[in-house]
Amino acid sequence: MALSSNCWKYLVLTFNLLFAMSAVVLFGMSGYLLYRLFIYRHFIGVGVEYPAILLLMLAIITCSIAWIGWRTAKSMHQIHVIIAGLLVMLIVVIEFSCFVWAMVVWDNIEIDIKTTMTSYFLLTKENKEASVDSVRWDRLHVKFECCGVSGPNDYSSAGHVPFSCCGQGPLDSIQKPYTSDCTTLYQRGCGNLLHDYAKQHLLLVAMVALAASLLQVRTLILHILPVV
CATH class of the missing domain: 1.10.1450 (Cd81 Antigen, Extracellular Domain; Chain: A)
Structure with a gap:
């Protein structure tokens, strides 16, 4: 059964609220982990920080996409909502790639x-x-x-x-x-x-990236259901 326009609108707004909240949490955690690695960059090398830098950038981009999604949902332009959903899918893929990257760096860090x-x-x-x-x-x-x-x-x-x-x-x-x-x-x-310090923080970066991608997959389903 097709959802009414108001129900669809509120579901998408709920999605964007959850999406924005996850972006704020992601920004705080990735920024903290990046700082913890950055202060010892002369000893562990800057390459160790790259997954955390990518995660921080994704948090900023996620906030922007959540704002775009909020605006498009209020205007009820379905095509714009679909585009926002595709952007979210791209973010999820990159976040999962960040998880894989962090684990590769973690494995070769010694x-x-x-x-x-x-x-x-x-x-x-x-x-x-x-x-x-x-x-x-x-x-x-x-x-x-x-x-x-x-x-x-x-x-x-x-x-x-x-x-x-x-x-x-x-x-x-x-x-x-x-x-x-x-x-x-x-x-x-x-x-x-x-070595142990960097591995511990890289593992945290990987787990944060994985958790963020899984959480945003769930909210993405909420975003897609009204469309289908």
């Missing part, structure tokens, strides 16, 4: 992070003067209670280990003398810890 961290570590050691790179390593050491990439032996060629390897970091963002002598070194390296 080699990428180890290579990136080692290159960045060597670059920092070559800079003999105090720099923002050494401050980043200090903060990483203190945050994760680790030292170097594989352990304190990474600093053997330098002849000294930074005091951040026992929890003593610089006094502020500008490199300054350390506050005390280091007596107990962190023995674990930062490589494995950053």
Whole structure:
């Protein structure tokens, strides 16, 4: 039985409301996960962030499509509603592709992070003067209670280990003398810890993308039913 025009209109408006709500949630979660990966981009590489960036962009586009759908539903132009539905289908496909992409990056992240961290570590050691790179390593050491990439032996060629390897970091963002002598070194390296950290957040990105695509498939069915 065909739905009345008012019933069809309210169903589509309901769809767009749910769609907009999912976009807001998606924006918040993808933005948070992107930030958590972005702050360690020098150690894990920017490639790890790309699935989260795509997810954030999809959230913004989804908000736009929800607004278009709301406008077209109010005007009762069925062809416009169908076009909006096709755009939603495209978003769902891209979100599922983002899930697959995040899982592929998740599966290959160990080699990428180890290579990136080692290159960045060597670059920092070559800079003999105090720099923002050494401050980043200090903060990483203190945050994760680790030292170097594989352990304190990474600093053997330098002849000294930074005091951040026992929890003593610089006094502020500008490199300054350390506050005390280091007596107990962190023995674990930062490589494995950053690897686990990145894998955990990438898995969350993948799960958010999958959940968003499944949720929007359900609301898409609500959008299509009145048309058929």
